[in-house]
Amino acid sequence: MEMDKYRNFGIKLTPQRLAIFKFLNGNRSHPSADDIFNAVKNEYPTMSFATVYNTMDVLKSKGAIRELTIESGKKRYDPDCSQHHHLICVECKVVVDIFKEFNLSLSSDITKDFNIKGTHIEFYGLCKRCKILAGKKH
Amino acid sequence: MEMDKYRNFGIKLTPQRLAIFKFLNGNRSHPSADDIFNAVKNEYPTMSFATVYNTMDVLKSKGAIRELTIESGKKRYDPDCSQHHHLICVECKVVVDIFKEFNLSLSSDITKDFNIKGTHIEFYGLCKRCKILAGKKH
C-alpha cells in the first residue's frame, strides 16, 4: 500500500501525523499548509499550524514530498516526487500535473559553473472554469 | 536609452520612483523588495516599503517588470520582461538568466481546456560559490 512509504522513515507515528499522511496519500491537489490544516482539524481539533509545518519539513527532508513556490506568499506541497511539471491557473492557482518529458539541455559553459540538480517547468494560463468566468464579465 | 521605458506609462515621475527606476535599469540581480529598499534608502532616507511595493505593483500592471515566486516567503522582481528562463541556486537563491529557447509543446487535450499564456523553466542546483562552500564542510 502506498501509505506505507510514510511509515518507514524512522519517525514517530503520532495521530496528528497519521492524519496528515492520510490526507496526503494520493492527493493531487497540491495543498497549502492552510489546506492541510483545515482538512485534518476536524479529526484533530487541537492540531496546530506548527505541527503541519513541522511534519511537512520532516517529510521534505526525507524526500517524501516536494515544496512548490508557484504561488506568491504561500508554500504548496506536492506528495508526488516523481519528475514532472506543472500547469498553473494564474487566476485560481489550481495546479495540474504534466508528466511529459522535455529536452532541457544547457550549454556546457553554464553547467560547468552551475551544478544543475533538477528542472521544473511552469506552464501558466487560464483553466477552463476561470476562462468561462472571465468571459461572463461584460 | 533603455531608461525611457519607465517614463512613458502616464504615471507621475517622483524622485523616489526615479531612484527605483535607476536601480532597476539593466539590473540582473532579481532583487527582492528589501533589496530595492536598501539600495534606494541612502539616496532617499524617508523612503518606505509601501512606496517600493506600490511602485513595483504599478510597474507590474504596466507590464514593465515580472514578479518571480522562485523563493518561498518573499517576492523577487525581474526588470527584464523578454521571454527567458532561470537558473536558481537552492542554497543562496541567486538567480541567473537563461535565454535559450526550448520546445515546450503540449498535447491538444490539455491545451483545449487550459488556455496557456506562458512558460517558465526553473533550473535549480548549486552555484559555483555554494558548491565550493559545501565542499569545505568536512
Next chain:
DNA sequence: GGCATTGAAAAGAATCGTTATAATTTGATA
C-alpha cells in the same frame, strides 16, 4: 516495577514579508 532522564513532537508565542488605511505632501496641468 517505579522513577528520573532524554529527546522528539506539539502547542503557543513571536517574527517576517506584505498589504491596507489614513493623513500629508507633491507633481502635472491649466
Next chain:
DNA sequence: TATCAAATTATAACGATTCTTTTCAATGCC
C-alpha cells in the same frame, strides 16, 4: 501659481512561517 488628483509616508493589520517553550513518550537505571 493655484488646483487637484495622485503619490508618499507612518502606522497598523494581516497571513504565512518560524522560533521557543511545554508536553509527552520512550528508554535507562536503581
